[in-house]
Amino acid sequence: MTQSPVRGHALxxxxxxxxxxxxxxxxxxRGMPLVLVARRAERLQALAAELSARVECVVIAADLADPATPARLFEATTSRGLFISTLVNNAGYGVPGRYLSADWKTHADFIQVLMTSVAELTHRYLPAMEAAGHGRILNVASLAGLVPATAGHTLYGATKLWLVRFSESLDLEMKKHGVHVTAVCPGMTYTEFHDVNGMREKVSQLPKGIWLTSAEVAKLAVDAVEAGRPRLITGRTNRLLAALSKYLPDHLASALISSRSKDFRDAD
Incomplete structure (x- = not known):
């Protein structure tokens, strides 16, 4: 088994x-042992079975919508004597439709998963990275956080923009301690995301050239955090969209995104 040049586990x-x-x-x-976390234990076990020939895999089934989960995760890894040298905050989903189409508990769970748990897990695991003089934090944001707002999925872009700013600020604080923090901002990616939020039929009509595979995004993301890049936008088209959003007058950029938002957002 190839030994990783990076100390510790990736959670x-x-x-x-x-x-x-x-x-x-x-x-x-890349030879790095793993702590795999998600709600669906069966899928985690299947992934661990796939990867365990290469590296050690620790499986922890947990729901990050539960406010107690970050502390339990930290205790579970600490009690095993594991040093989490890489933290990947990837858990996320979308809440389709208008803001008032979902009850507050739905929105509160969403904020807990995409923002509060990220901040808490980072706060809990960061001290050991700082003490070791080495660490990596990879936060999976989205192109949605860098382009004008659209109707529907009201909290999604807002949370992803928060994640980008959080990552950039933390990277500035921690780089002198050997800790790299990166926000990766994928655009359209072939995953189950659009099946879960009911948008698969609509987004499947988008041009094939704007899509990346999850494996492509993963390689770019890991390369970016290892290189110490605080922000990564995956794909040439996505970088162009982000640039247009930044340099076009606000009203033009907003009109451009809003005119096509029905292709990837459900505002009903």
């Missing part, structure tokens, strides 16, 4: 499918 949330599973596979290919 990946949302590892049961999509980009999270792809990032786990990418780290396993």
């Amino acid at each position: 990946v949330t949302g590892a049961s499918s999509g980009i999270g599973a792809a990032i786990a596979r990418e780290y396993a290919a």
Whole structure:
């Protein structure tokens, strides 16, 4: 088994499918032992069985919508004597439709998973990285956080913009301690995300050239955090969209995104 040049384990949330599973596979290919976290224990066990020939895999089934989960995760890894040298905050999903189409508990769970748990897990695992003088934190954000807002999925872009800013600020604080923090901002990626939020039929009509596979995103993301890049936008088309959003007048950029938002957002 190839030994990783990076000390410790990589803890990946949302590892049961999509980009999270792809990032786990990418780290396993680089010889890094893993802590796999998600709600679906069966899928985690299947992924661990796939990767255990290469690296050690610890499986922890947990729901990050539960506010007690980050502390339990930290205790579970600490009690095993594991040093989490890489933290991948990937767990996430979308809440389709208008803001008022879902009850507050749905939105509160969403904020807990995509924001609060990220902040808490980072706060808990960061001190050991700082003390060791080495660490990597990879936060899976989205192109949605870098382009103008659209109707529907109201909290999604807002949380992803928060994640980008959080990552950039933390990277500035921690780089002198040997800790790299990166926000990866994928655009359209072949995963189960659009099946879960009911948008598969609509997004399947988008041009094939704007899509990347989850494996492609994972490799780019891991390369970026190892290189110390605080932000990565995956794909040439996505970088163009982000640039247009930044440099076009606000009203033009907003009109451009809003005119096509029905292709990837459900606002009904």
